[in-house]
Amino acid sequence: MDFSFVGSYSGDFLEGFKNTIYASLLGLAGSFVLGLVLAVMRIAPWKALRAIGTAYVEFFRNIPLLLVVYIFYLGLPSLGADLDGFASGTLGLMIYTSAFIAEAVRAGIQSVPAGQMEAARSTGLSYVQAMRLVILPQAVRIVIPPITNQFLNLVKNSSILGVVAGFDLMYFADNVNSYTFQTMETYMVAAAFYLILTVPLAYATNVLERKLARTG
Amino acid sequence: MISFRQVNKHYGSFHVLKDIDLDIAEGEVVVIIGPSGSGKSTLLRCINRLEDISGGSLTVGGVSVHDKTTDINALRRGIGMVFQHFNLYPHLKVIDNITLAPVQAGKVSKEEARRTAMHYLEKVGIPDKAESYPSELSGGQQQRVAIARGLAMKPNVMLFDEPTSALDPEVIGEVLSVMKLLAKEGMTMAVVTHEMGFAREVADRVVFMDEGRIVEQAAPADFFRQPEQPRARDFLSRVINH
Numbered sequence: 001m002d003f004s005f006v007g008s009y010s011g012d013f014l015e016g017f018k019n020t021i022y023a024s025l026l027g028l029a030g031s032f033v034l035g036l037v038l039a040v041m042r043i044a045p046w047k048a049l050r051a052i053g054t055a056y057v058e059f060f061r062n063i064p065l066l067l068v069v070y071i072f073y074l075g076l077p078s079l080g081a082d083l084d085g086f087a088s089g090t091l092g093l094m095i096y097t098s099a100f101i102a103e104a105v106r107a108g109i110q111s112v113p114a115g116q117m118e119a120a121r122s123t124g125l126s127y128v129q130a131m132r133l134v135i136l137p138q139a140v141r142i143v144i145p146p147i148t149n150q151f152l153n154l155v156k157n158s159s160i161l162g163v164v165a166g167f168d169l170m171y172f173a174d175n176v177n178s179y180t181f182q183t184m185e186t187y188m189v190a191a192a193f194y195l196i197l198t199v200p201l202a203y204a205t206n207v208l209e210r211k212l213a214r215t216g
Numbered sequence: 217m218i219s220f221r222q223v224n225k226h227y228g229s230f231h232v233l234k235d236i237d238l239d240i241a242e243g244e245v246v247v248i249i250g251p252s253g254s255g256k257s258t259l260l261r262c263i264n265r266l267e268d269i270s271g272g273s274l275t276v277g278g279v280s281v282h283d284k285t286t287d288i289n290a291l292r293r294g295i296g297m298v299f300q301h302f303n304l305y306p307h308l309k310v311i312d313n314i315t316l317a318p319v320q321a322g323k324v325s326k327e328e329a330r331r332t333a334m335h336y337l338e339k340v341g342i343p344d345k346a347e348s349y350p351s352e353l354s355g356g357q358q359q360r361v362a363i364a365r366g367l368a369m370k371p372n373v374m375l376f377d378e379p380t381s382a383l384d385p386e387v388i389g390e391v392l393s394v395m396k397l398l399a400k401e402g403m404t405m406a407v408v409t410h411e412m413g414f415a416r417e418v419a420d421r422v423v424f425m426d427e428g429r430i431v432e433q434a435a436p437a438d439f440f441r442q443p444e445q446p447r448a449r450d451f452l453s454r455v456i457n458h
Contacts, residue, residue, distance in 0.1 A: 119305070
């Protein structure tokens with residue numbers, strides 16, 4: 001294998017890497033906030049909220065990511081909205097991942113024994129106070145490992161931007177390949193860039209999991 | 217203080233409470249006994265609306281518990297509850313378990329809540345455990361913390377839902393003696409329990425339930441000597457004579 005071409009295309013790789021990082025960070029933040037809101041909706045004591053939360057989660061969790069992204073990239077523009085590849089890819093990523101995060105958070109909240117909510121309510125705390133002071137602090141340690149796994153998936157799934165001209169790492173890797181025909185080498189370089197993001201994240205997840213297991 | 221009038225409750229098609237009429241006066245200790253599945257825990261849990269009722273009326277201190285306009289959080293502040301499995305908050309120290317509700321719901325200052333908490337920890341005999349976490353305590357100690365937590369809101373009534381059923385035999389006594397102390401001090405108490413010795417010694421009145429009904433109510437001396445109803449007699453012979 002000959003990697004001598006990489007130097008002359010380093011600008012492309014770095015531009016793609018930068019956009020992959022942007023998409024990942026935006027996706028992370030957005031899917032986390034959205035996921036929390038959806039999880040609380042799914043277990044709220046109000047039927048309408050529960051129904052909306054459940055419909056959202058089941059819809060986006062059970063269709064392919066590519067389809068979600070196409071909804072934003074091809075579907076919405078056909079209705080008059082104007083979203084470029086980066087925006088629709090990142091939005092799709094955010095919305096798709098939020099459904100998984102909502103499930104993880106919901107499972108974590110529901111794994112806290114029912115007696116905890118009853119004890120808190122029996123002392124006169126409101127539902128929101130009991131949630132905030134008693135349930136969520138206990139749910140957090142249960143929820144952190146699955147959520148960091150979702151973050152890891154999100155970073156890898158950001159390659160979907162390559163399909164919709166989102167100018168990410170994958171998009172530029174395809175470009176470089178079409179100029180150089182150094183196919184194997186090009187994708188190896190792209191893989192290396194992804195690993196720069198995912199290996200530390202996976203490592204941090206493992207450390208966190210061990211720490212939580214010890215104090216749990 | 218507490219008054220049930222023709223209270224009924226259904227879980228789907230299952231009729232858990234049937235035509236319950238029951239009054240508990242201020243300062244009275246009422247012990248509710250009966251076979252499992254007879255509805256005694258459910259009856260207790262209706263008093264602070266951990267369970268809804270399907271019909272009838274239930275008031276505590278003259279306030280209708282199940283009326284939609286009732287401020288349930290305010291009402292619950294006046295009703296302490298102790299659970300079978302303690303339900304202490306595992307992520308909080310003992311002292312914080314006790315001060316959480318007074319500070320957050322009772323709007324008591326942190327210092328005052330701490331003083332009150334220490335007072336009740338002394339009363340239940342474990343002031344030295346204030347800075348421990350629940351998982352570091354024995355079952356009996358955890359249940360005594362739970363009693364202190366219930367008392368910290370200075371309730372008018374204390375509800376005990378099988379408070380010794382999850383305990384090892386050798387620590388049951390320490391929990392019962394705290395409850396006896398409370399009874400002696402004049403606390404209004406409703407106690408679901410299988411501890412017949414406690415019922416006999418401490419109760420002002422024994423309520424026997426079976427299949428969702430109150431079958432018999434009597435002073436413990438009478439009830440344990442000669443229950444009137446065959447079902448009560450049958451139950452007693454099974455729980456006592458072995």
